[in-house]
Amino acid sequence: xDNKNHWSLxxxxxxxxxGLSHRHVGSLRASDDEVALQNARDVYTRRNEGVSIWVVKxxxxxxxxxxxxxxxxxxxxxxxxxxxxxxxxxxxxxxM
Amino acid sequence: MTNQLHSFEQAIEKDISIEPKxxxxxxxxxxxxxxxxxxxxxxxxxxxxxxxxxxxxxxxKRKAVLLAKVQDEAGHxxxxxxxxxxxxxxxxDMMDKLxxxxxxxxxxxxxxxxSWADVAAIGWLVDGAAIVNQVALCRTSYGxxxxxxxxxxxxxxxxxxxxxxxxxxxxxxxPEQKQMAQDAVNRFWWPALMMFGPSDDNSPNSAQxxxxxxxxxxxDELRQKFVDNTVPQVLxxxxxVPDPDLRFNQDTGHYEFGxxxxxxxxxxxxxxxxxxxxxxxxxxxxxxGGKWVRDTAAVYAQKQQTQQQQQKVA
Numbered sequence: 001x002d003n004k005n006h007w008s009l010x011x012x013x014x015x016x017x018x019g020l021s022h023r024h025v026g027s028l029r030a031s032d033d034e035v036a037l038q039n040a041r042d043v044y045t046r047r048n049e050g051v052s053i054w055v056v057k058x059x060x061x062x063x064x065x066x067x068x069x070x071x072x073x074x075x076x077x078x079x080x081x082x083x084x085x086x087x088x089x090x091x092x093x094x095x096m
Numbered sequence: 097m098t099n100q101l102h103s104f105e106q107a108i109e110k111d112i113s114i115e116p117k118x119x120x121x122x123x124x125x126x127x128x129x130x131x132x133x134x135x136x137x138x139x140x141x142x143x144x145x146x147x148x149x150x151x152x153x154x155x156x157k158r159k160a161v162l163l164a165k166v167q168d169e170a171g172h173x174x175x176x177x178x179x180x181x182x183x184x185x186x187x188x189d190m191m192d193k194l195x196x197x198x199x200x201x202x203x204x205x206x207x208x209x210x211s212w213a214d215v216a217a218i219g220w221l222v223d224g225a226a227i228v229n230q231v232a233l234c235r236t237s238y239g240x241x242x243x244x245x246x247x248x249x250x251x252x253x254x255x256x257x258x259x260x261x262x263x264x265x266x267x268x269x270x271p272e273q274k275q276m277a278q279d280a281v282n283r284f285w286w287p288a289l290m291m292f293g294p295s296d297d298n299s300p301n302s303a304q305x306x307x308x309x310x311x312x313x314x315x316d317e318l319r320q321k322f323v324d325n326t327v328p329q330v331l332x333x334x335x336x337v338p339d340p341d342l343r344f345n346q347d348t349g350h351y352e353f354g355x356x357x358x359x360x361x362x363x364x365x366x367x368x369x370x371x372x373x374x375x376x377x378x379x380x381x382x383x384x385g386g387k388w389v390r391d392t393a394a395v396y397a398q399k400q401q402t403q404q405q406q407q408k409v410a
Contacts, residue, residue: 006394009181026244027178029187031393032400043171046164047251066117 009058010036012043014050022054030055108309113239116182124308127301128238129185130199131310136176137194138202141375143169145209146218154212161258162215168251175244182240195380197367204287206369213266213273213280219259221281221288221326227252228322229292237309260329267333274334281330282338289353290361292319298358323351 007029013022025044030036036055045053064072080086089096100119107114114120143166150166153159177187193199204222209215230252233245266277293299293315305311313321327344330337341354363369 007390026175026247027181028174031390032397035393035397042167043174046167046171063117066115067119 007031008036010040010055011058011061012036012040013054013056014040014044015052016050018051022052025049027058108237108307111235111237111309113242114237115239123304124310125183127305127308127310128241129180129183131305132176132180132183132241133185133190133193134200134202136173136180136190137199138205139169139173139176140194141201141205141379142222144375144378145205145207145371146215148209149212149215152212153215158262165219165255165258168255172244172248172251175247176241179238179240179244183238191379191383195376195383197376200365201375202291203361203364203369204291205375206364206371207283207287208371210283211276211280213263213276214283216259216262216266216277217280217284219255220263220329221259221284222291223252223255223259224326225288225291225322227256228318228325232311232313232318235309235312264333267335277333278335281335285338286356286360289319289323289356290364292316292322294358294361295356320350323353327351 008031009027009029011027012025014025015022028036028039028043030039033055037053040053040055044050076082101121104114104118104120104124106112107118114124146162146166146169150159150162153162177190180190181187190199194201204225209218227249230245230249234242234249236242236245263277263280266273268274296302296314296316299315302311302314306314327337327342339354341352343352344350345352364372367373
């Protein structure tokens with residue numbers, strides 16, 4: 001067992017309290033999923049920071065590339081009519 | 097390429113953080129790996145002088161506090177190694193380099209903890225100095241490093257307060273206890289000032305780090321802030337600062353202090369401090385002694401995975 005890095009990199013997500021979503025807090029290395037969960041508890045929730053933890057191997061995450069940012073996010077840029085402020089509503093109209 | 101460099105410089109200019117997948121100059125990446133790696137190593141090695149006193153803490157309360165603090169330091173190291181890994185550094189490789197003496201850690205941890213008061217002094221002065229440095233780094237330009245710093249700063253405040261409180265107890269104790277406290281201040285004052293690194297006119301890498309906004313304040317600025325913060329605390333404890341040149345300048349509102357012994361500083365960095373050898377040896381022993389645990393866990397994980405796959409097939 002001389003090869004290095006046989007412990008996988010995991011990303012850690014913590015739900016800080018009931019009613020909020022899990023939020024990425026950092027990463028860690030662990031030999032398997034169960035150990036990752038225990039390490040995540042020790043590393044990221046030593047002060048009651050969470051009521052629930054997700055761990056996921058970093059290699060399983062598919063992400064967008066910063067280089068392709070303009071093209072990738074372009075479709076949402078030119079559609080101002082998706083925002084409520086696009087529409088002119090006269091003064092005096094309430095509850096809208 | 098020039099386009100990428102342009103967007104990088106624009107981001108730095110506008111205080112937009114650089115994230116792992118963004119293009120960055122190779123030298124920026126290298127500087128960060130070196131700095132974050134050293135920082136992580138400092139957290140790891142920093143556990144040793146304090147760990148020395150866990151079994152000999154003067155009360156159960158102090159022992160529990162010290163254990164919690166040392167556990168925090170381990171956690172801080174893990175946040176920082178993770179941040180370094182986002183830049184392509186390899187955690188095991190960094191550990192190998194530390195043990196081989198090819199990566200540095202904060203020179204402060206090469207001083208011994210001779211008495212219990214030294215543990216209090218470390219919490220108060222050494223963590224106090226680290227906080228000044230780390231608060232500034234919360235706005236560093238590399239996102240993962242900045243975020244790790246925010247977490248660390250939140251936890252570090254307890255370290256400093258517990259150290260000050262332990263020191264206060266000694267300072268208000270018997271004459272012998274008060275003397276212990278003073279001796280610890282005498283031992284750790286100057287090494288704490290040295291934690292901020294060489295003076296600005298002798299710090300060749302600083303200008304580039306400032307330009308990249310990795311550093312937001314110069315070594316001397318941060319050192320001055322620490323002195324201004326801490327001298328009143330020393331005096332409130334009824335102790336004295338071991339610096340005959342120390343005086344308050346009414347006009348500037350700052351304390352002026354004597355010249356740091358730079359020969360000692362560079363000697364300790366070069367490996368000639370009182371505990372350099374001992375610290376690295378302790379790390380080597382722990383790393384090699386823990387190898388079978390790391391390997392066994394990996395083999396176990398592999399077996400579990402194979403079993404699961406077989407069950408799926410069946």
